[in-house]
Amino acid sequence: MKTRLLIAAGALLLSTAAAAETLWITNVNLVSPEQPGRVGPGSVLVRDGIIAAVERGPARAVPPGVRKVDGKGYYLTxxxxDSHVHLFGVPGMSFDHVKRHKGIVEAYYRQMPRSYLYYGYTTVIDLAVSDRAVIDNFNRAPLHPDVVHCGEPLVYANGYPMSWxxxxxxxxxxxxxxxxxxxxxxIPKRFTPADHTPEAGVARVAKGGGKCVKTHYERGFGANRKLPVMSDRVFADVKSAAVKNGLVLxxxxxxxxxxxxxxxxxxDVLAHxxxxWGPHNASKELPAEIRALLDQxxxxxxxxxxxxxxxxxxxxxLNPAYLNDPAVRKVVPAALxxxxxxxxxxxxxxxxxxxxSDADALLGFEAPLRRQKMVLAYLASKDANFTFGSDxxxxxxxxxxxxxxGYLEMRRLHQAGLSLEQVFRxxxxxxxxxxxxxxxxGTIEKGKKANLLLMKMSPLQxxxxxxxxxxVWIGGKEVERASLAAGN
Known part of the structure; x- marks a missing residue:
């Protein structure tokens, strides 16, 4: 036990030193979204986990006292x-499964932060915190993305998602x-209206460290489409409270x-x-009323x-080949x-x-996917403010x-009409x-956190x-992508 503790302590010291050392990442092509048309050779100086300098042009001599990282002519971004994650949820499992398979669940939670990093997500935004301990454990992992959260979701009594x-x-x-x-x-008698106003709910999110607040407008699914939803007046109160507390709605x-x-x-953000399309569901073209909303x-x-x-x-x-994709075992433990x-x-x-049947179920997805693709193609043609989230x-x-x-979401977005630059931005x-x-x-600029990716090819191509x-660099800490895969 003592030996293991010494090894762990040594590893912690090494990782801390790695994050704090000064790096000169050079011989790379810089790809930063504030200048998407200016992809070219450059170098980045990282000090104490922060980008200290960005130089464009041919590589120069390594500054004294700095460790050189040769980018081999690859692309630095x-x-x-990912602005829509739910760290609490275990894919494929119900609440009962989570209780019955604790060992598998623990292994999943240990791997989860590494899996986001494996695909380059160095920041994740949890839109609905169900258990703060999950985020705390996520942040205690030796390697993990930065986490921003919206606190507990602000839900309407007995509406979605409470209805589940x-x-x-x-x-x-x-x-x-x-x-x-x-x-x-x-509503149980122990709850009083004064404690559950829009203002009180938003204030709870802000007090808990939330940077955003999540709300819902959902009448239901299938045969149950009579869930209560908030009125315009109640939503206006939510918006006012969000502005007052400096939160994204x-x-x-x-x-x-x-x-x-x-x-x-x-x-501020539409999640989904x-x-x-309601009364326009049968339309084969994008209705004028929907175009008008998208224009807004x-x-x-x-x-x-x-x-x-x-x-x-x-x-x-409904896809027998999905579980045979080698990528699945890169991001979840073998047991799961x-x-x-x-x-x-x-x-x-x-x-x-x-x-x-599988065939009939597949047919049921065709119409909503067609409608969604038409909406995205229109928004892409207008260069809308797409905010990437994988849910x-x-x-x-x-x-x-x-x-x-997230990677699969990017592929779907590109297929739906977003350009490579729009996906990247x-x-x-x-x-x-x-x-x-x-x-x-969000960019490669002086003063930003050194959350960086070295790619073999440009994401704009x-x-x-x-x-x-x-x-992957997270706060200046360098890690090879291959080491982040499950089982490594």
């Missing part, structure tokens, strides 16, 4: 930002709710109705694409998170990957298929795995600016660049 939990438990799990006087009989909404509501109420989103630079992997992540259960392949591990397929995991599906889910400077992190991350990362 800022670390990526039994009434006897939902107010314990979602304690930061807005009291609806019309539902007084359905994020709103879940995947329909024309929901996004109209959020835009009308001046939300628009795959439900573009003009007001509202952050737009398409989260296409929400749908494709569920389709993983093996469990996915068991009958118990495929439990969620019944939820996805809803009693239909990992969006549901208890094994189709949303940390890191890999969405995952760097757009996220940084929209979530007010641009003083620290080939989407495969994001799967060809060589080295």
């Amino acid at each position: 800022p670390g990526l930002i 939990i039994a009434p006897v438990e939902r107010f314990e799990m979602f304690g930061n709710f807005i009291y609806d006087p019309a539902q007084a009989a359905a 994020v709103t879940h909404g995947n329909s024309f109705e929901a996004q109209s509501f959020a835009v009308r109420g001046n939300a 694409g628009m795959w439900h 989103i573009v003009a007001r630079r509202i952050g737009y998170q398409p989260t296409m992997q929400v749908l494709y992540g569920m389709l993983a259960y 990957a093996d469990w996915f392949a068991t009958p118990e591990g495929k439990w969620f397929k019944e939820e996805v298929a809803e009693g239909e 990992t995991p969006s549901s208890p599906t094994y189709g949303n795995l940390p890191g890999l889910n 969405a995952a760097t400077i757009n996220n940084a600016r929209t979530f007010r992190l641009d003083a620290e991350v 080939d989407l495969a660049a994001y799967d060809n990362i060589v080295t």
Whole structure:
């Protein structure tokens, strides 16, 4: 035991020294989103985990007392930002599974921070904190992305996502709710309206260190589409409180109705694409009313998170080849990957298929995906403020795995019409600016945190660049990508 403690202490000292040493990263091509048209040779000086200088042009002599890092002519970019994650969720598992398979869950949580880094995500934003201990443990990992969070989600009493939990438990799990006087009989007596106003809920998020606040407009799913939703007046109070507390207002909404509501109420970020068009669902073209709403989103630079992997992540259960993809075992422990392949591990397929054959279930996804792609193509043509978010995991599906889910989302966005530059900006400077992190991350500039990626190819030329990362720096700490894979 004593020997192991000494080794661990030595490793900690070495990692601390590595983060604090001065580096000269040279012989690289700089790719930074504030100057996407200026890709060329350069060097970056890193001191105490911060970018101390950026020099463009041919490499010069190494400054004295500095360790040289030869970039071999590869491409240096800022670390990526995933602005929609749920660190608490274990992909593929229900709450009961989490309780029954504690060893697998612990192994997953140990690997999770490394998996985000494996695909270059050096900053993640948790939009809905369910258990602060998960974030604390994430931050204690030897290597992990920086975490920004929105605190506990601000939910409407008995609405989404409270509705997924039994009434006897939902107010314990979602304690930061807005009291609806019309539902007084359905809210436990121990809660008082004064403690659950929009102002009180937003203040709780700010007090807990949140940088944003997550709200929802969701009437329901399937046969249950009568969930309570907040009014314009209540949402206006939420917005006012968010501004007062300096928080970014994020709103879940995947329909024309929901996004109209959020835009009308001046939300800062729309979490999800628009795959439900309501009365326009049967339209084969983009309706004029939807184009008008999208034009507002573009003009007001509202952050737009398409989260296409929400749908494709569920389709993983209808794709026999998915679990055979070697990438799956790069981001989750072998024990969890093996469990996915068991009958118990495929439990969620019944939820996805809803009693239909695989072929019929696949057909059911075609219309919402078509609608979403049309919306994204239009927004891309207008150069909207895309803010990259993977929604990992969006549901208890094994189709949303940390890191890999983000890479797959990028591929879907490009296929839907976003240019390579738009994808790159969405995952760097757009996220940084929209979530007010641009003083620290998002570009390769002096004074920013040294969250950097060395890629074999330029992300402005080939989407495969994001799967060809060589080295990751997190706060100046250098790690080879291969060492971050599960099992290493």
